[in-house]
Amino acid sequence: MSEFVYLYRNGEKMSPEQMQQQMGRWVAWMKDLETKGALKNPGHPLERSGKVVSGSNRAVSDGLFAEAKDVIGGFTIVEARDVDHAVELTAGCPIFLVGGGVEVRPIMKM
Amino acid sequence: MSLALDPHFFRHEWGRLVAVLVRAFGVQNLNLAEDVAQETLWRAMEVWKRQGTPDNPSAWLTTTAKRLVIDELRRERSRQLATPELGRLLESEWTRVPVIEELFAPQPLRDDELRMMFSLSQPRLSEESRVSLVLHVLCGFRPEEIAAAFLTSTDAVAKRLQRAKALVAASRSLFELTDADLEPRLESVQQALYLLFNEGYHGANPEAAVREELCGEALRLVELLTGHPLTRTPSTLALSALLHLHAARLQARLNAEGELLPFSEQDRSKWNHALIDKGLQLLEQSATGPSLSAMHLQAAIAACHATAASAKDTPWAHIVSLYDTMMRLHPSPVVALNRAIAVAEAEGPRQGLCELRAIEGADSFSRYPFYEAAFGELSLRAGDATEAAVHFKAAMAVARNPMEQRFYEARLTAARQLEAIGRGDSTPASSLEDNP
Numbered sequence: 001m002s003e004f005v006y007l008y009r010n011g012e013k014m015s016p017e018q019m020q021q022q023m024g025r026w027v028a029w030m031k032d033l034e035t036k037g038a039l040k041n042p043g044h045p046l047e048r049s050g051k052v053v054s055g056s057n058r059a060v061s062d063g064l065f066a067e068a069k070d071v072i073g074g075f076t077i078v079e080a081r082d083v084d085h086a087v088e089l090t091a092g093c094p095i096f097l098v099g100g101g102v103e104v105r106p107i108m109k110m
Numbered sequence: 111m112s113l114a115l116d117p118h119f120f121r122h123e124w125g126r127l128v129a130v131l132v133r134a135f136g137v138q139n140l141n142l143a144e145d146v147a148q149e150t151l152w153r154a155m156e157v158w159k160r161q162g163t164p165d166n167p168s169a170w171l172t173t174t175a176k177r178l179v180i181d182e183l184r185r186e187r188s189r190q191l192a193t194p195e196l197g198r199l200l201e202s203e204w205t206r207v208p209v210i211e212e213l214f215a216p217q218p219l220r221d222d223e224l225r226m227m228f229s230l231s232q233p234r235l236s237e238e239s240r241v242s243l244v245l246h247v248l249c250g251f252r253p254e255e256i257a258a259a260f261l262t263s264t265d266a267v268a269k270r271l272q273r274a275k276a277l278v279a280a281s282r283s284l285f286e287l288t289d290a291d292l293e294p295r296l297e298s299v300q301q302a303l304y305l306l307f308n309e310g311y312h313g314a315n316p317e318a319a320v321r322e323e324l325c326g327e328a329l330r331l332v333e334l335l336t337g338h339p340l341t342r343t344p345s346t347l348a349l350s351a352l353l354h355l356h357a358a359r360l361q362a363r364l365n366a367e368g369e370l371l372p373f374s375e376q377d378r379s380k381w382n383h384a385l386i387d388k389g390l391q392l393l394e395q396s397a398t399g400p401s402l403s404a405m406h407l408q409a410a411i412a413a414c415h416a417t418a419a420s421a422k423d424t425p426w427a428h429i430v431s432l433y434d435t436m437m438r439l440h441p442s443p444v445v446a447l448n449r450a451i452a453v454a455e456a457e458g459p460r461q462g463l464c465e466l467r468a469i470e471g472a473d474s475f476s477r478y479p480f481y482e483a484a485f486g487e488l489s490l491r492a493g494d495a496t497e498a499a500v501h502f503k504a505a506m507a508v509a510r511n512p513m514e515q516r517f518y519e520a521r522l523t524a525a526r527q528l529e530a531i532g533r534g535d536s537t538p539a540s541s542l543e544d545n546p
Contacts, residue, residue, distance in 0.1 A: 013148070019120050020155075023159045030160070073156065
């Protein structure tokens with residue numbers, strides 16, 4: 001088994017009612033991952049604000065966080081046989097319902 | 111992990127959060143207040159979906175919102191964010207935290223929602239704008255959800271909201287309940303809640319769940335009005351009585367297939383008797399003071415229906431007399447129409463038809479199906495199936511949702527069958543659609 005990180009890309013803004021329904025779906029989906037033995041760590045949400053430090057002079061900028069859509073909103077760590085399996089496990093992830101996406105990246109093991 | 115949340119917890123908390131945040135930032139920063147409320151709920155969703163709902167979710171939201179307010183005030187020190195009345199206190203690091211603590215204390219929260227409701231109900235705004243604003247700002251419905259309820263375009267609602275919010279923001283301060291305009295403003299608030307409820311009861315969206323939610327919101331907000339000594343007036347109590355008495359019938363309005371049932375065919379055992387009792391109690395409490403409002407009369411009529419054992423046992427003559435009073439105090443074509451229907455029940459369909467024909471200003475019914483439908487029903491009962499069919503067809507043409515359309519279509523079919531048999535003298539025991 002290998003470990004993968006799911007990086008969630010935020011979708012559309014939601015109404016309070018939609019957020020509550022969405023939360024219920026997430027809880028169900030995460031529970032499903034857990035039953036399948038795939039959930040290694042539910043992870044954390046990420047703040048929308050932050051800094052980007054770049055270049056040899058370490059220039060600091062605010063990054064492109066202002067636009068909430070497409071920004072990485074959080075992560076989860078899962079265990080899967082291979083990348084195809086990890087991709088398959090994203091089925092039912094509620095983020096797809098609101099125009100968001102999941103980036104699946106294998107965690108490199110030394 | 112704790113108990114499951116109320117299914118509308120987020121939406122209700124939204125109203126509370128926006129109301130208190132507007133008090134912190136000032137009504138001119140209504141958009142910022144909404145952004146912070148949105149961010150608070152978004153954080154809750156993100157954290158709770160991983161860690162479960164906390165034991166006291168409201169307190170969690172309050173703590174989060176307070177932190178966001180402090181961040182916002184620090185970040186935007188240069189801009190005039192806080193309301194003039196709190197500005198100084200919020201700008202100083204010494205007083206900021208205690209002031210924010212006080213802002214979020216439980217009791218003022220309810221008052222904030224009430225003040226917000228009054229601030230939104232500007233008499234200068236159109237009825238649609240007022241109802242849309244209340245739904246958006248206090249009930250947390252997004253433009254697409256409001257558009258769905260009213261069957262209009264999201265764009266149109268968004269534009270309407272934007273204009274209305276700008277007008278409210280320009281008023282610079284929240285409405286004070288001790289203001290001299292409390293009374294006219296109270297009427298505007300009552301009207302908005304009445305329309306909100308009506309939209310749920312008769313509205314354009316055929317989906318029952320959406321409509322019941324609107325009725326539920328109207329009941330929740332009217333309880334804010336009756337819960338405050340300054341707004342708990344006889345007319346507020348009468349409005350609350352009326353909404354409770356109508357809400358009692360919500361479940362019985364549809365049959366098992368989800369189709370509308372005529373009022374006379376509703377299974378009265380399905381009426382919600384707890385709501386009826388509450389409505390009757392409120393009506394009794396409303397009977398103080400010198401003025402008899404239209405709300406009182408409507409609630410009294412609703413009470414006659416709610417307490418009658420069957421359509422037959424309804425005190426129709428008494429209802430006619432209540433409508434007579436209403437025509438004297440607040441005449442309108444709609445009141446006249448309802449009166450004509452009651453007259454038909456009390457004195458027979460021909461008498462009812464005479465009253466219908468005598469209505470002044472009936473041209474305002476061009477988009478109101480109940481008028482043609484009433485003609486149809488009474489013609490049918492008077493034995494004139496041909497005439498009835500013409501009117502049901504006209505009612506179908508202005509039906510406001512597919513459910514209404516099917517209802518009138520069924521009545522049209524019934525009329526045509528009788529016409530074909532040429533047996534217009536005995537008519538089915540049917541009546542009008544439930545029309546508050």
